[in-house]
Amino acid sequence: MDKKIVMLGMIVGSTLGTYVPVWFGADSFSFASVIGAFLGGLVGIWIGMKVYSA
Secondary structure: OHHHHHHHHHHHHHHHHHHHHHHOOOOOOOHHHHHHHHHHHHHHHHHHHHHHHO
């Protein structure tokens, strides 16, 4: 079950991280969206680990 929670956090985080720069006018395939997806994935993994360990 722990892997599913972490993977879900990564997917949701990277998806949201991709769209944050789009809200500020960047293209969805821009470098800012790629960096946002990476950072959002890391945050999602971190949140998934926190939820699992709680």
